[in-house]
Structures are given as structure tokens and as C-alpha cells.
Amino acid sequence: MAAIFWWSLPHSFGSMVLANAGQSALEERLFKWVMLDEDGWTYSFFQNYIDVTGSQQYWDFFAPQSPKFHQYLSVCDSIAAYPEQGKIVCKGQTLFSNLGDDFEVFKRFGSHRSRLYRLTENLANLEDPRLLETFTQYYRTYQHGITEAQLVLHQFELHPGLKDLPRAGYQMDKLLWVSH
Amino acid sequence: MQVMWDNFWFRSIDARQYAALRIAFGGLSAVYLFALLPYVETQFSGSGWLGSIQQIAIQNGGSWSLLFIPAGIHAATLAYTVVIVGILAAFLLMIGWQSRLTAGMTWLVWVSLWNRNPLLLDGDDAVLKMMCFYLLLSPCGNCWSIDACLHKKPPQVAVWPLRLMQFQIALIYFVSGWVKFHSPEWLEGTIMQYVFIHPQYSRWDGWIFINDPLITGLLAGLAGFIKWWEMLFPFLLINAYSRKISILIGILFHLGLLLTMNLRWFPVIMLSLYPALASNRSFFRLEKKLLRCCRVS
Numbered sequence: 001m002a003a004i005f006w007w008s009l010p011h012s013f014g015s016m017v018l019a020n021a022g023q024s025a026l027e028e029r030l031f032k033w034v035m036l037d038e039d040g041w042t043y044s045f046f047q048n049y050i051d052v053t054g055s056q057q058y059w060d061f062f063a064p065q066s067p068k069f070h071q072y073l074s075v076c077d078s079i080a081a082y083p084e085q086g087k088i089v090c091k092g093q094t095l096f097s098n099l100g101d102d103f104e105v106f107k108r109f110g111s112h113r114s115r116l117y118r119l120t121e122n123l124a125n126l127e128d129p130r131l132l133e134t135f136t137q138y139y140r141t142y143q144h145g146i147t148e149a150q151l152v153l154h155q156f157e158l159h160p161g162l163k164d165l166p167r168a169g170y171q172m173d174k175l176l177w178v179s180h
Numbered sequence: 181m182q183v184m185w186d187n188f189w190f191r192s193i194d195a196r197q198y199a200a201l202r203i204a205f206g207g208l209s210a211v212y213l214f215a216l217l218p219y220v221e222t223q224f225s226g227s228g229w230l231g232s233i234q235q236i237a238i239q240n241g242g243s244w245s246l247l248f249i250p251a252g253i254h255a256a257t258l259a260y261t262v263v264i265v266g267i268l269a270a271f272l273l274m275i276g277w278q279s280r281l282t283a284g285m286t287w288l289v290w291v292s293l294w295n296r297n298p299l300l301l302d303g304d305d306a307v308l309k310m311m312c313f314y315l316l317l318s319p320c321g322n323c324w325s326i327d328a329c330l331h332k333k334p335p336q337v338a339v340w341p342l343r344l345m346q347f348q349i350a351l352i353y354f355v356s357g358w359v360k361f362h363s364p365e366w367l368e369g370t371i372m373q374y375v376f377i378h379p380q381y382s383r384w385d386g387w388i389f390i391n392d393p394l395i396t397g398l399l400a401g402l403a404g405f406i407k408w409w410e411m412l413f414p415f416l417l418i419n420a421y422s423r424k425i426s427i428l429i430g431i432l433f434h435l436g437l438l439l440t441m442n443l444r445w446f447p448v449i450m451l452s453l454y455p456a457l458a459s460n461r462s463f464f465r466l467e468k469k470l471l472r473c474c475r476v477s
Contacts, residue, residue, distance in 0.1 A: 001347045007241070008355050050241050053313060054291030057306070057351070067374035067381060068365065103379040110383075110442040115219055115300050117380055122299040130235065131299075138222075138229035160373040160390050167387060168379065 003046040008057040009034045065121065070169065071155040072099035073120045075139040077146045079175070088152045088173040095139040095146075099154050103168035124153050124176070132177035140179055151177040189343060192336040195322035196463035197455060199276070201345070202283070202320035204452035205311040206274030208445060209286050212308055213266045215444075216293070220263050224296050226255030237295035245295035246288065262289055273315070276325020280316055287312035304446040307453065310348060317341045324467075345456040350414035357410030366407055369400025381441050406433065417457065427457055 009031060036043040050056060074097040076090030090097070098116040111117070123131060132151055140149035153176045156169030222228045224247055234248060251258040266289030273282040290309035294301060318341035321327035322334060360366040365374060373396060376386025389395050409416075409429055416426035431451065438447035455463075 001344065004348065005351060008351060047241055051243050054242065054287070054294065054309065055313065056240055056242060056294070057310075057355070065381075066365075067371065067378050070378060070380050106379065106382050106385050107442060108383050110444065111380065114380070114442065114444055115216075115223075118302050119223075119300050126299075130233070134231060134233060135229050138231075158374055158377055160370070160377055163391070167377070 003049040004055050004057055006034055006036065006046050007050050007055065067158070069155055069157055070103075070117075071120055071124055071153055072117070073097070073123065073176075074099055074152045074154065075136055076150050076152060077140075077143065077148070079150050079152060081173075086171040086173060088154070088175060090152070093143060093146075095143060095149060103156070120153075124155075127176070129177070133179055136177050136179035147180070149179045150175055151179070189340045191339050193339045193342065193460045194464055195319055195333070195335050195337045196324065196467060197342060197458070197460050198315070198318045198320040198322070198337065199324035200455040200463055200466075201311065201318075201452070202276060202279060202315055203274050203324065204455065205308060205315060206270050206272075206282070206286070208449055208452060209270035209290070209308050209312060210267050210274060211445070212305065213263055213270060213286075213289065216263060217260075219300060220259045221256045223300050224263070224293060225259035226251055227253075228255075228259075228297075230297055234295075236298055240298065242291070242295040244291075246292040247296040262292060265289065266293075273312075273320075276321045276327050279321025279325055279327050280319075283312050283315040283320065287316055302444075302446075304444055304449050307352070307449050311345070311453070314341055314345045314348065317344070342456060345453075346417070349453050349456060350417060353410045353413035357407050357413065360407035360410065366403055369403045371403050372399035375441065381443070383440055383442055409433075423457070427454060430454065 036046070074090055075095040076092065077095060078090070078092040079088050080091040081088045098113050098120060100113070123135060136149050136151040140146055152173055154171070154173045156171050158169040159165050216224075223230075226232060226247070232250075234245075237243065237245065246262050247259055249258060266286055269282045269285035269289065273279060273286055287309065290305070290312055294305070294309055319333070319337040322337055327333060363371070365371040373386070373390045376382050376384070376390055376399075390399075409426070413426060413430075416422040431454065434447040434451045437443060441447075
């Protein structure tokens with residue numbers, strides 16, 4: 001119980017403590033106390049317990065689900081950008097994409113794409129060069145003769161108060177990675 | 181003090197409570213692992229996009245996975261084998277055949293998947309993984325199982341694995357509530373507006389009602405209530421009266437999520453945790469009622 005409590009708090013709030021923003025003095029002291037000294041016996045014991053028992057308390061530590069946005073990924077062999085619309089599209093082959101075009105239709109019984117949606121949230125949030133390169137490279141190697149592949153993040157920002165915007169939200173795509 | 185401690189951790193309880201949890205989490209794990217089959221090769225196998233990368237697991241305190249075993253050209257076969265074994269083990273856990281062994285095998289598969297590619301997984305999968313670990317520790321096959329039919333098992337068992345489950349549930353709500361106090365959308369009370377117009381999460385077209393000031397006010401109030409209820413959840417469990425109210429709020433909350441949001445089976449998984457918070461006697465009464473219904477029909 002102590003180990004999972006120890007693991008939960010720093011992983012939920014660790015970034016906040018490091019940024020030193022948004023927490024009270026009491027919280028800050030509590031986190032610093034709970035995080036323990038990395039050279040200590042207790043730290044090592046808790047870490048090993050968590051590892052062996054697979055007790056990592058993953059809730060949304062990789063990417064907190066922000067309902068302000070919805071986002072999708074595409075891997076393209078070449079792209080075309082439309083900055084005035086905030087849009088980037090695949091010009092040639094689409095090597096991978098989980099971008100749909102039916103945002104106006106709300107799905108009563110869920111989407112079979114929810115796993116890839118979660119993957120998108122995590123990859124976009126982590127922005128880890130090694131992961132982005134590996135992901136793009138994987139889809140690039142499926143096609144022969146492609147010298148370069150681009151990983152595009154299609155991001156839509158929702159504004160419930162602004163009725164003039166498209167219901168899908170304000171589009172602001174960005175190029176996440178280029179694999180040579 | 182010693183008596184209280186012993187009573188809290190080591191008194192005997194009716195094994196039916198563990199059986200209810202075993203059936204729920206065995207069944208849900210089987211369904212979830214089955215639904216992961218289309219992603220096995222690309223997301224979890226050594227021939228998938230992650231290749232031999234293990235850094236995500238290591239960064240998060242996990243060093244092992246059956247899917248880290250080097251299998252060369254048979255990497256996809258290994259991954260499929262692991263997941264199919266997980267589906268079978270979870271099904272056998274549900275029906276209660278070699279319950280602890282199958283709980284252990286299901287847990288092993290869940291941890292292997294988590295350490296291999298946590299980027300695809302979410303809170304619902306995390307609850308399944310952890311509950312399989314607690315079921316492995318508990319005498320969950322002593323009632324309502326094939327194990328109990330084949331071999332006589334004591335119907336009274338130790339309470340401590342149930343206490344660990346209860347602590348886990350309380351921690352889930354407490355941390356979820358606390359995190360909400362650091363989210364601008366939760367603090368402003370606008371979170372529900374975003375959720376109801378979110379194409380991925382909402383089941384219904386929220387644009388129809390989110391601009392009504394009365395409804396937005398109600399949704400903001402509801403958001404404030406939920407974050408306080410979640411953070412106070414462990415404390416509300418202490419008193420019998422507040423526990424009943426808190427459980428009722430939880431049931432309504434998760435039914436609300438089920439009706440309004442696309443979160444796969446997350447609300448069902450969370451509701452399946454509630455038998456761990458219910459009165460131990462209620463499972464005996466439930467069995468009696470079910471038997472009476474069967475006789476009548």
C-alpha cells in the first residue's frame with residue numbers, strides 16, 4: 001500500500017512540483033517528502049516492489065486527456081500545407097492515418113479507433129524524438145522507394161463559446177517529425 | 181489496539197465477495213484482451229513499430245515483459261501466443277478453474293502488455309491489471325467456481341486481500357480527485373462543456389444544449405461536486421452511513437459516464453470494483469435470492 005501510494009503521487013504531480021506551479025506549500029512539502037531520496041533503502045525497496053509486481057498506477061500520466069483538443073496522426077510520403085486553414089494534408093501516399101472526416105456525427109456506441117486515439121495523445125504529448133522516429137520509420141519501411149516520410153499531427157481546438165467556428169474546432173495541424 | 185488491527189486485517193469473511201470480483205474481472209479481462217488482438221502485431225510484438233525499444237517501460241519503473249523475449253522472425257507469433265494465453269486464462273479465471281493460477285497468468289499478460297507498450301493503454305486497462313494481481317493474492321476460487329465444485333474449499337477466508345483492493349480503489353478516486361484540482365477546466369467548471377462536444381468522447385451532440393446558461397451552470401456545479409467527492413472518497417468510506425451515500429453517488433456517476441461518454445468499458449470496470457466495497461453479508465443474501473429465483477422459474 002505504501003509503495004503504490006509512493007508511486008502514485010510523484011507520477012501524478014511530479015511535473016507540477018518540478019515546475020513549482022499550481023501547488024500549495026503543503027502539497028509541495030508532501031510531495032518532496034513522499035518522493036524520497038533516490039539513494040535510500042526505502043526508495044530502492046519501493047521501486048523494486050513496483051517493478052516486480054507491475055504495480056505502476058497508470059491513470060493518465062503519459063498524456064492527461066485534455067478535452068479541449070482532439071487530435072490524430074498521419075504518416076505521409078509528402079505533404080501540402082494550407083496555413084490559412086491550419087491544415088496539413090498528405091500530398092502523395094498516406095502511409096498511416098487515424099484521421100476521420102465525420103466529426104459532426106457523434107458515435108452512440110463508441111469508436112473502434114479509441115486505442116489509436118490514445119496512442120496519438122501519448123505520442124503528441126511525449127514528443128520523444130526516438131519514439132516519433134521509430135513510429136514514422138515503421139510505416140515508411142512498408143513502402144519501397146520512399147526516401148522520406150513525415151509525421152503530421154492533426155489537432156483541433158474546441159471552443160464551446162464560439163459558434164462561428166466549425167463544430168470540429170479550430171484546426172492547427174503541425175509537422176511532428178521527418179524521417180529520412 | 182491489537183484486537184482492532186487483527187480484526188481489520190485478519191478476520192474471516194465470506195469468500196463469495198472474492199468470487200463476485202473474480203467473475204467480473206476475469207470476464208472483463210477476457211473481453212479486453214480479445215479486443216486488443218487487432219493491435220498485437222503492430223503495437224506489442226517485436227516486429228511492430230516499437231521494435232526492440234524498452235525505454236518506455238524502464239522510464240516508468242518496469243523492467244520485464246514476456247514480450248521482451250527475443251523471438252526474431254517469430255516475434256509476432258510470440259505476441260499472439262501471449263495474448264491468446266491471456267484470453268484463455270482470463271476466461272478460466274471467470275469460471276473459476278485453477279483460479280489463483282489463472283489470475284496469475286492473466287496478470288502476467290497484462291503487465292507484459294503494459295511494459296511493452298503503455299502508450300496504447302489507459303486507466304481501464306490499468307484497473308484490470310491491478311485487480312488480477314489482487315485476485316492472485318486472494319482465495320477467489322473458494323465459491324461460485326469449478327474449483328469449489330471439484331474440491332471442498334473453506335467458505336470463510338482472510339480479509340486482508342480485500343483490504344488491499346479497498347485501499348487501491350480509494351487511492352484511484354483520491355488521486356483522480358486531487359489531479360482535478362490542478363486542471364484549469366475542472367476549476368473553471370467548463371470541463372463538461374468540452375466533453376459533451378468532443379467528437380471522440382461524447383456519445384451525444386452536446387452543441388444542442390451547451391450554450392444554455394442554466395445547463396452550463398448545472399454542469400459547472402456537477403464538476404465541482406465530482407472533484408470534491410472523488411478527493412474525499414477514502415474518508416467517506418470510513419463511516420458506514422457516508423459509505424452508503426458515497427457508493428450510491430459512485431454508481432450514479434459511472435452510470436452517467438456510461439450513458440454520455442465513449443470510454444470503452446471503463447464505467448463498467450469501475451462499477452465492477454464496487455462489490456469490494458459492499459457489505460460482506462450481501463453476497464450470501466444475493467446467492468439466496470438467485471437460488472430462490474431459479475427454483476421459482
